[in-house]
Amino acid sequence: MSFSLPDLPYAHDALAGLGMSKETLEYHHDIHHKAYVDNGNKLIEGTEWADKSVEEIVKGTYQAGAVAQNGIFNNASQHWNHTQFWEMMSPKETGMPGELEKALVEAFGSVDKFKDDFAAAGAGQFGSGWAWLVKDKDGALKVTKTENGVNPLCFGQTALLGCDVWEHSYYIDFRNKRPAYLTNFLDKLVNWENVASRM
Secondary structure, three states: OOOOOOOOOOOOOOOHHHOOOHHHHHHHHHHHHHHHHHHHHHHHOOOOOOOOOHHHHHHHHOOOOOOOOOHHHHHHHHHHHHHHHHHOEOOOOOOOOHHHHHHHHHHHOOHHHHHHHHHHHHHHOOOOEEEEEEEOOOOOEEEEEEEOOOOHHHHOOEEEEEEEOOHHHOHHHHOOOHHHHHHHHHHHHEOHHHHHHOO
16 A cells, blocks of 8 residues: 555645745645655565555554664654644634543643643654654543654554644744744644544
8 A cells, every 4th residue: 555645635825824834835745745655655665564554554663762763664654644744734723622622621731731731842852753642542631742753653642633843844934943833833723623533
């Protein structure tokens, strides 16, 4: 089962007024994400992974504790991560569904505390990686961070929200101000209806 680059669920310039420029999406989706798809397809060709789903490949090739994962994992996981990332944003203000708000308050004390914890995780991820809101195996909501392309699938968790903190995701618009990028993401870009649907 080969990887394919999904279309963005909105136009390249749809998020420009919300802090993510057309140029960022052209580079991030059309070049970076496409490279993960193309490289992943070359690497799985003729292997045991060629007919597996991207989720199966991510879980099957992840090596706990590995400093540098293998090429198949890196490209498959980044393809999966980015596919989720595009869906987790919206050009329209969605508002937070009541059941999600209630779950966040129960887990973190308040929505603002969740946002603070999420932003801190992303800002505190040294080097490349991701910040996540996950539903753990026991059903608890947690904020986590992962290095490089590692994602919640590797730990049996459900990804509810993820934010890319690789420099290519924010440098055009925010330069080296990763905390400002994360705050903007949480306040203006998140599709909260999509997040709630993942619960």
